[in-house]
Amino acid sequence: MTSGRPRSIWLALAAVVVYVLLAAGLGNVLSGLVSDDQVLAQFALGHFIPLAIAIVGLLVLLRWAGWGQDVWREPPTPSLTPRRWWLISIPVFVVLLPISQLGDVPWAARPIGFILVIAAGTLMVGFGEELLIRGVLLTAVRARHGELVALLATSAVFALAHIPGSVIAGTPLGAIAFQVSFLAASGAAYYWVRRVTGRLWVAMIVHALTDWVLYLASGAGTPAASVPQSHSSDSPNPFQVTIQVLLLIATTISIISVIREDRRHKRGSAAPRVERQ
Numbered sequence: 001m002t003s004g005r006p007r008s009i010w011l012a013l014a015a016v017v018v019y020v021l022l023a024a025g026l027g028n029v030l031s032g033l034v035s036d037d038q039v040l041a042q043f044a045l046g047h048f049i050p051l052a053i054a055i056v057g058l059l060v061l062l063r064w065a066g067w068g069q070d071v072w073r074e075p076p077t078p079s080l081t082p083r084r085w086w087l088i089s090i091p092v093f094v095v096l097l098p099i100s101q102l103g104d105v106p107w108a109a110r111p112i113g114f115i116l117v118i119a120a121g122t123l124m125v126g127f128g129e130e131l132l133i134r135g136v137l138l139t140a141v142r143a144r145h146g147e148l149v150a151l152l153a154t155s156a157v158f159a160l161a162h163i164p165g166s167v168i169a170g171t172p173l174g175a176i177a178f179q180v181s182f183l184a185a186s187g188a189a190y191y192w193v194r195r196v197t198g199r200l201w202v203a204m205i206v207h208a209l210t211d212w213v214l215y216l217a218s219g220a221g222t223p224a225a226s227v228p229q230s231h232s233s234d235s236p237n238p239f240q241v242t243i244q245v246l247l248l249i250a251t252t253i254s255i256i257s258v259i260r261e262d263r264r265h266k267r268g269s270a271a272p273r274v275e276r277q
Contacts, residue, residue, distance in 0.1 A: 004066020007143030024165035026050040047121035055128045071135045076198035090192040093247040098213040105216045118215045126208030133158045134194045146262035158187035188251045
């Protein structure tokens with residue numbers, strides 16, 4: 001059930017543009033005020049101020065638009081018919097991946113202050129990006145399209161929204177292309193974290209955990225530098241590779257699941273019309 005102003009995809013995309021301008025534009029300007037060797041100051045300036053403004057702006061937008069609780073929650077997929085219990089594997093893999101990467105963090109070289117500041121910043125990232133993409137944009141797309149479009153659109157926008165920050169940071173085009181594919185797959189996984197649990201806040205926490213581990217492992221102060229690159233001198237961890245492969249397989253199969261879900265909804269909405277004839 002909806003309330004307030006109509007769910008406008010254009011309004012949601014405008015929110016994405018403003019958010020990117022703040023997170024990537026203002027964030028990079030502020031982080032550029034300090035030298036690259038001041039990683040913690042670079043991170044704090046590039047995250048706390050622009051993200052605070054962006055998050056407050058999103059909350060004001062939701063209040064102004066009067067969009068309901070469906071931005072924050074929905075029926076968990078295991079409560080639907082068919083229950084599709086296998087989809088629970090996607091959130092499980094998403095959580096296992098950063099946990100498996102904790103061993104890659106050089107904890108001895110990470111002071112407690114550094115760990116806590118990164119945790120606070122990545123919590124803001126998880127809250128803001130999930131509220132924007134899997135909250136505002138997802139419900140706007142759902143108001144006019146089925147779940148397949150919702151899954152693909154939110155995953156694509158999530159990936160593309162990170163391009164400006166990478167371009168500003170001077171990331172090579174090949175690395176940007178890899179980052180876009182990596183982030184699109186991550187976006188699809190976060191979509192299922194929200195849907196399987198039925199709660200947006202769970203996706204926020206999982207997103208924050210993932211970014212927290214990435215930042216700690218890389219020691220980077222900017223988002224573009226923390227995202228995995230297409231090449232690495234280290235030998236891949238077999239356990240991590242296995243999780244990544246299984247997660248990719250599960251999210252790929254999930255596309256078939258949402259196609260079938262859309263078909264069921266179409267048949268269900270057409271049934272009353274048939275009975276009235």
